[in-house]
Amino acid sequence: MFTDVTYKVILKGMKAKQEKDILHGITGSVNPGEVLALMGPSGSGKTTLLNLLGGRIMKPTVGGSITYNDQPYSKFLKSRIGFVTQDDVLFPHLTVKETLTYAALLRLPKSLTREEKEKRAMDVIYELGLERCQDTMIGGSFVRGVSGGERKRVCIGNEIIINPSLLFLDEPTSGLDSTTALRIVQMLQDIAEAGKTVVTTIHQPSSRLFHKFDKLILLGKGSLLYFGKASEVMIYFSSIGCSPLIAMNPAEFLLDLANGNVNDVSVPSELEDRVQMENAETQTRNGKPSPTDVHEYLVEAYETRVAESEKKKLMAALPLDEMLKSKVSSPKRNWGASWWRQYSILFCRGIKERRHEYFSWLRVTQVLSTAIILGLLWWRSDSSSPKGLQDQAGLLFFIAVFWGFFPVFTAIFTFPQERAMLSKERAADMYRLSAYFLARTMSDLPLDLILPILFLVVVYFMAGLTLDAGSFFLSLLAVFLCIVAAQGLGLAIGATLMDMKRATTLASVTVMTFMLAGGYFVKEVPVFVSWIRYMSFNYHTYKLLIKIQYKHKLSSVNGMIIDDGLKEVTALVIMVFGYRLLAYISLRRMKLPSAA
Known part of the structure; x- marks a missing residue:
């Protein structure tokens, strides 16, 4: 659960330091068995929010509250989190089996024997459908290896090998064709259905991918434009007067709105009135709302109509995982090997x-x-x-x-x-x-x-x-x-x-x-x-x-x-x-x- 999360960066200029707000009061939650998608245009702050939720950014410029089963981030919790970065960082000359085996030997608890760790690596290989390429090198710029989809599955395998309670992924479908991307998202849904919590950033999913998500956060310029069930997002935007005028992929429609682009989108009367008033003051005849006008309207609409009721719902949030109930606040780091x-x-x-x-x-x-x-x-x-x-x-x-x-x-x-x-x-x-x-x-x-x-x-x-x-x-x-x-x-x-x-x-x-x-x-x-x-x-x-x-x-x-x-x-x-x-x-x- 996260409430009123803010994040600033300090820019060192020629004369004095300046602060730049990256996130403005983001609130939301995700429960076991759910896949939460973070969407928004480039520069909207979705990767920053993912890093904050995954404990990758721990700075004094972070505000608000981020808790896991009502407990703060801890070293024990770190061992229960899987984090898949956007770039596929793998050794090119190791095979798929070697990559996952070394990850198992280093990350799984000391209490397991070497044979048990190696078996866990093989289980993950079969779970991710990598058995056909298990003896193939990963490959890289100068080394021929596995396909892009298989590389991404190996990266995910590196994280799920520890059986994490939370799995964070940054753009897991970037650079993949639509069929491979769908298979990756379906795999994430299967992981969530096994009782895990999955949070992923996604840039521009196809309509088939979009409907696989349980919850959605839509960001625009670091502000929250929507949080709730992915299936209800179109209903919400229709309720505030923003509906597509032509048949559109919901993800395209949402990204257009987050960018302030209202071409092929119905403009609510409140926004039209605001534009006319601004035009009268500035004596211009441009009848279209600017991206800034659209952004301000969407932020205000969410804060007045949804934000308070969502915060009340968060008070009754479900626990993350049974294993975290008693140990999540433990300060001790658990190394997987001596x-x-x-x-x-x-x-x-x-x-x-x-x-x-x-x-x-x-x-x-x-x-x-x-x-x-x-x-x-x-x-x-x-x-x-x-x-x-x-x-x-x-x-x-x-x-x-x-x-x-x-x-x-x-x-x-x-x-x-x-x-x-x-x-x-x-x-x-x-x-x-x-x-x-x-x-x-x-x-x-x-x-x-x-x-x-x-x-x-x-x-x-x-x-x-x-x-x-x-x-x-x-x-x-x-x-x-x-x-x-x-x-x-x-x-x-x-x-x-x-x-x-x-x-x-x-x-x-x-x-x-x-x-x-x-x-x-x-x-x-x-x-x-x-x-x-x-x-x-x-x-x-x-x-x-x-x-x-x-x-x-x-x-x-x-x-x-x-x-x-x-x-x-x-x-x-x-x-x-x-x-x-x-x-x-x-x-x-x-x-x-x-x-x-």
Whole structure:
């Protein structure tokens, strides 16, 4: 139940802050077994109202009362709410079955076993008619997958898997053909008939869809134009003198009215009188009411004829759900899995999702072709002469640069690309941010190790670097440390800026600076900028590779003393953890739905 709900946003102008009213005193209710549709033109406030009712907006600029079984919003209630966003936020490389199984493992209560959670996922697949495509990838912009209607059903399945008491949906039929849209709405009606409460925004439904709704809220410019049974909406507007003059889809008629468009609509005498009075005052001859006149008339008509009686009816509203009677006010958040289980589930999901991206033929070709070109250019190089030594140092520097550059520009997209998914899943309290962050960064490591091994095997033996097992594996370890440090920098830049263009620009400048200060191009760096090289993973990796290759041959190379390389390893390890800590702090500070 919601009474006199208002919402304002603060606009930061050039001179002073201004407040803009988005919603003006919206009142209504919805009971178990009912589907409530929120309708209105674009910008009328229906998505904002849906977010308020679903607990997605909790700001001091919200006014009025929103209660669930006469109780306020709580953390326990959050676990009983399903919220389907307008955008289909799904991982493209996971199958339908994998997507719903991971949702079940993370969201269903700890009291259930893994087998019971997996069975629940299969039950939802059959309930939504997805059994034929359960082993098909979801797909995306560059990956072929399931149809639009099936994607939408998977999104709904992600939410109904927890058997919610309330289900909120934002434009569930957008982008779907009329037949698919009808099937989605019929499914929502079936969910409601099972004793659930369904609230959905809808933009312009067909007449068949419109008649599936039990209750309707019509909004115009943030004001309530109608609340009541969907079947009685035409009777109400006829009673205030607004009737279609031609056969029309009720939804089209209502949206025309909400927009202030009275073409093909009878104009009530009260409104005509008002227009004539305004024309007399302004000495104009335009006989048609303006959209503003129509809007004001509809708001006044609803407030004088219906609003008070509807508020009285709300006093006798039914409870939402038996399960909520005693627990709805509980302040405790209910995680579906322990921290370790969250981490392990997200780790497995991360590897399954990204293995296709890591081992795409394009990426494998890029790495192997670079390795072969390097091997040919430095074919059987000899470090016994000063010139040969200088050539080999150039190869080692290129390896340090290549495996510093490559991971940065892969990692900067990680959090900006997954921001929508992170926001959606955190809003549903699916996992702790710390479990997600650690799983997301750790699941890349096994994948990150395979291509460098292939690269180094080709380059190492073609170029004739030091042929002993110890030197090879230490070189591999140095490259791996460089990759993980560079990846950390990319994660930190991406998490801090959360904008791909700005992150790419900053990463380009940073990587270029690190490369130039890497100890190969400039040996004597001026004191006032010498600190840059100590932050450069290229510099430490290059020095480490030099020391590994020539530790048994030379005491110094280009003035660099050959020691055990402990300082370089320490510096890289500090970067590995330091950059990741910065990325985690940036994620925590990012405005995401609250979860600890």
